[in-house]
Amino acid sequence: MTTERTHADRRALVTGAGQGVGRAIACELARRGAHVVVNDLSHERAEQVAAEIAEDGGRATAAAFDVTDWAAVRRAAETSGPVGILVNNAGNAGRTSGMTRDDLTPFVETAPADWEGFLRVNLYGVMHAVRAFLPGMIDASWGRVVTLISDAGRVGEPTLAAYSAAKAGAAGFSRAVAREVGRHGVTVNCVSLGTIGPEDAPADDPERARALGRYVVRRTGRPSEAAALVAFLTGPQAGWVTGQTYPLNGGYAFSH
Ligand SMILES: NC(=O)c1ccc[n+]([C@@H]2O[C@H](COP(=O)([O-])OP(=O)(O)OC[C@H]3O[C@@H](n4cnc5c(N)ncnc54)[C@H](O)[C@@H]3O)[C@@H](O)[C@H]2O)c1
Structure with a gap:
């Protein structure tokens, strides 16, 4: 099946x-034709992903930097030039580097220093990238910003209060910015993920299905499913969608 080149002539930062x-x-x-x-x-x-894209016939440039470092993000915006599409995906999925599941503790047992790692990447990282790349979108009178948040931020997740706060913060931030820039042709949305597994995770593993009991569709989500939704939200047919948070969660929690 050939993919429609809905993103031809766009530059996207992921x-x-x-x-x-x-x-x-x-x-x-x-x-879909974007230079990524x-x-x-x-x-x-x-570098590896950029090479993989090139091997597949696409266009990509690698840009290693830390989204929590404002100076580095600003430098990246200067060197990579403007992008029409910004996908804020960098996040720590509930863990700062070096942490294990055992380090996840009830909020009441945590200290402010424990919250830093979650807030820095999941909230400040998003704010840095938007602040650095939004002016180029406003200048071009066209832009798409999509931020990957988590259902932890929509419905709450015990032992992940700081992560939940950071993701909910990113969604609130996105709604505010959406109101500021709609008149410039820039849309700002979030995709809220439930548990995403590997692309080829077996759908019929009974142990996994028990662990996924709160999911109406009892399997983990696939990275390609998130990519499809982001492709729609950053594409030409989503120009009237802004300020929204779209759950992609196998029915883990509903929105209304
Ligand atoms: N996987 C899930 O089940 C799940 C669930 C809900 C939400 N999410 C969110 O989706 C996004 C992607 O999740 P994932 O599971 O693919 O993550 P992952 O941990 O597999 O990959 C994240 C990538 O981001 C990079 N990264 C981390 N911090 C960075 C920083 N400061 N600057 C630049 N790059 C950085 C890492 O090096 C890594 O390659 C995250 O925002 C995560 O919070 C994931």
Whole structure:
């Protein structure tokens, strides 16, 4: 099946695109014709995904920088030039580097220093990238910003209060910016993910199905499913969609 080139002539930055959901988004936007700036903290991973896109016949540039570092993000905006599409995907999925599941504790047992890692990447990282790349979109009178948040931020997740706060903060921030820039042809939306597994996770694993009991569709989500929704929201037919948060969660929680 050939992919429609809905993103031809667009430049897109996908943060944290060295693996997982971000990688799938970068590859999908490239298949649709965008020139993708592949960001990651890891230089090696960013290069690898950019090379993969090029091998597939797409256009990509690797840009390693840390979205939590405002000076680095500003430098990246200067060197990579304007982008019409910004996908804020970099996040720590509930863990700061070096943390394990055992480190996740009830909020009442945490201290402000424990919250930093979650807020820095999931909230400040988003604000940095939007602040740095939004002026180019306003100048061009066209832009698409999509931020990957989590259902932890929509419905709450025990032991992940700071992560939930950061993701909910990113959604609130997106709504405010959406109101500021709609008149410039720039839309700002969020995609709220439930548990995303590997692309080929078995759908019929009974142990996994039990663990996923709160999901109406009892399997983990696929990176390609997130990429498809982001492709729509950043594409030409989504110009009247802004300020929204779209759940992609197998029915884990409904919105109304
Ligand atoms: N995977 C899930 O189940 C899930 C669920 C809900 C929400 N999310 C959100 O979706 C997004 C992607 O999740 P994932 O599971 O693919 O993540 P992942 O941990 O597999 O990959 C994240 C990538 O981002 C990069 N990164 C991390 N911090 C960065 C920084 N400061 N600057 C630049 N790059 C950075 C990492 O190096 C990594 O390559 C995240 O925002 C996450 O919070 C994921």
